[in-house]
Ligand code: ATP
């Protein structure tokens with residue numbers, strides 16, 4: 001490719017609404033442009049990178065025996081009504097009517113479409129296992145689109161759906177996808193970790209998210225330093241060991257204390273000169289038309305996903321001040337479990353507490369020396385909090401490490417949720433009709449590119465891992481009008497092209513410095529610089545984007561050195 005004939009609109013500065021580095025660099029390097037909130041055009045270089053990721057995905061999915069098809073982006077309401085998600089999906093589902101007044105939506109995912117297809121086409125156990133995949137554009141009306149194509153509204157996803165005759169088969173399909181995803185992200189040259197993810201009401205450990213490790217990631221993840229356990233913080237189980245000293249404490253009589261305008265955990269503990277560990281927060285929570293209280297130790301945080309799963313709830317939110325007042329007869333900030341007439345769910349950590357402080361359900365008042373059973377009853381004890389660095393690995397008791405990641409892929413064992421709701425049944429070997437057991441598997445293609453940049457950049461621009469770089473090599477003639485310079489550069493360019501290397505020649509009539517800046521910004525892994533001075537000694541310079549310094553190579557060796565370096569870079573990505 002020739003730079004002068006291509007379209008790479010680089011920018012000196014990123015627009016001010018770009019918050020994170022990958023977003024800034026994708027705009028500056030001319031990979032994407034925004035059309036509307038969360039809706040982007042992939043410019044030629046951006047598309048080239050997207051296609052490289054897609055090709056890796058396609059190769060690995062094919063290798064795993066999955067079969068490619070392509071489903072429509074526009075989906076009729078009927079199938080969503082069948083699955084029950086027309087009501088539950090919420091506002092991320094963009095709905096509209098056609099000219100005949102029929103309801104449609106833009107597909108945010110394709111469980112309904114594929115289940116509808118399979119229900120009509122697959123009748124016998126002989127037709128399974130089968131796994132269908134597509135690489136297709138999704139639309140989700142995200143509440144807060146941000147970070148460019150990392151979290152946008154229209155995006156490209158690879159989604160796959162497996163169909164098996166029984167649980168065991170579905171587990172096998174899941175394992176195959178797990179391994180396939182590992183291969184895909186390895187081949188993309190990314191540092192990633194597969195973590196256990198929330199499975200909602202289905203439960204079990206059959207969901208993993210693939211996280212690209214990056215400090216700017218939206219997701220928090222934990223991993224054990226002693227065993228392979230790793231989980232999204234949303235999911236990470238907490239095993240509570242009750243503090244033994246609490247057991248020997250005597251129960252003291254409880255008393256009211258006047259705490260004028262003292263509401264938050266920090267304020268209360270400071271006012272009463274206690275640590276936040278001696279305090280119990282009472283959170284009033286609205287869930288599916290019901291109200292419950294959740295008790296959490298002062299220094300801990302509620303994990304709303306755990307509570308939601310425990311209750312089997314669709315919706316969960318903190319009660320507003322009005323509702324809090326109605327339930328507790330006190331303004332927000334003074335809720336407590338004593339005398340409270342709603343269901344009380346307490347985090348396990350509270351089991352080990354004695355003589356603690358709670359709100360008094362009375363304005364400007366707290367209670368001291370509150371005790372379980374004596375003063376109030378808990379309906380359910382459960383693990384409903386977010387894991388902390390003080391906690392240990394739930395599997396082996398080892399020390400935990402906390403980090404951040406960007407979710408680029410998600411695999412999920414669905415079971416028979418959709419096949420039962422939509423009637424996707426098959427005739428088994430024993431002649432009985434049974435629901436098909438499903439799994440679903442997604443990769444955000446655009447997000448993978450953004451995450452790769454988030455993980456691989458420096459102050460000058462992107463440092464693409466070679467397997468997903470827009471070009472493997474850029475040839476930069478420094479003085480274009482020197483005929484020998486441009487002759488040699490053209491010759492090197494042609495040779496590389498002929499040997500199948502993905503190469504760009506910067507044939508623009510610009511100063512070398514400008515070209516170097518653009519090459520760095522674009523993140524092309526290898527640069528060959530052809531300059532007048534070097535040529536006097538029949539030498540050219542090669543520079544790896546990730547290295548600081550270039551090195552000189554005799555003209556006669558350029559091809560072989562470049563090939564060697566390319567291989568080295570690909571080797572690293574394997
Ligand atoms: P998130 O929690 O980030 O919203 P999700 O759990 O909704 O993700 P899935 O439904 O599992 O995502 O979709 C599969 C993959 O699609 C995700 O792992 C992610 O890579 C990608 N993806 C999801 N939402 C977006 C989005 N708004 N923009 C870009 N990619 C997305």
Ligand code: MG
Pocket residue numbers: none
């Ligand atoms: Mg989402």
